[in-house]
Amino acid sequence: MVPLSFAGxxxxxxxEGALYWPxxxxxxxxxxxxxxxSWFASKGQMLPxxxxxxxxxxxxxxxxxxxxxxxxxLGDSFHDSKGCERxxxxxxxxxxxxxARLDWRWITGNHDSLLVDHCGGxxxxxxxxxxxxxxxxxxxxxxxxxxxxxxxPKLRISVRGRQVARRCFVATSTKLIxxxxxxxxxxxxxxxxxxxxxxxxxxxxxxxxxxRLLRFPIAA
Numbered sequence: 286m287v288p289l290s291f292a293g294x295x296x297x298x299x300x301e302g303a304l305y306w307p308x309x310x311x312x313x314x315x316x317x318x319x320x321x322x323s324w325f326a327s328k329g330q331m332l333p334x335x336x337x338x339x340x341x342x343x344x345x346x347x348x349x350x351x352x353x354x355x356x357x358x359l360g361d362s363f364h365d366s367k368g369c370e371r372x373x374x375x376x377x378x379x380x381x382x383x384x385a386r387l388d389w390r391w392i393t394g395n396h397d398s399l400l401v402d403h404c405g406g407x408x409x410x411x412x413x414x415x416x417x418x419x420x421x422x423x424x425x426x427x428x429x430x431x432x433x434x435x436x437x438p439k440l441r442i443s444v445r446g447r448q449v450a451r452r453c454f455v456a457t458s459t460k461l462i463x464x465x466x467x468x469x470x471x472x473x474x475x476x477x478x479x480x481x482x483x484x485x486x487x488x489x490x491x492x493x494x495x496x497r498l499l500r501f502p503i504a505a
Contacts (some may be wrong), residue, residue, distance in 0.1 A: 315434025316466060365400075
């Protein structure tokens, strides 16, 4: 974990694409997209059906590593609002164990806006926590400091003539977009106009390594 100061709060950025909030012992993740593979299978496109268990295993490992007491999911936790109903038994058991153990909050997104409680935790449209707004999609018109997801930002750069893509955070003084945490998620280039529109001028793409945070300016 590497320090990341945002809107007066001391946060930690993790290479896996999560945020840790030490003052609250809270772990924050975005865009888990549980049961994306089974949704595609229902439409006739067969994908390996292990995305949910892989995402949950990675999330459980971070809970153990950080000893978090709270967990905030910033929307699109399920690929559709009925995704929780399709969870395999082993994934459901793992998820229910985590939601029972933690103060777990689901913020709904565009994919799971009609989510109902089948797996534990509390469902919210958005929240304001210690002066930070937690929502799924950044609101360019809201001046309050905000944590969000939705865009799955990735930084694409050329290194020694080879194209490299890394999940990244996108930050300004009042906006912080988390990358997608899910095992079966793509990514939108951090320089994409929709991301720039959402966060405004002066944005940076932040790539978290184990021992440092790399910063790359994003042109408006």
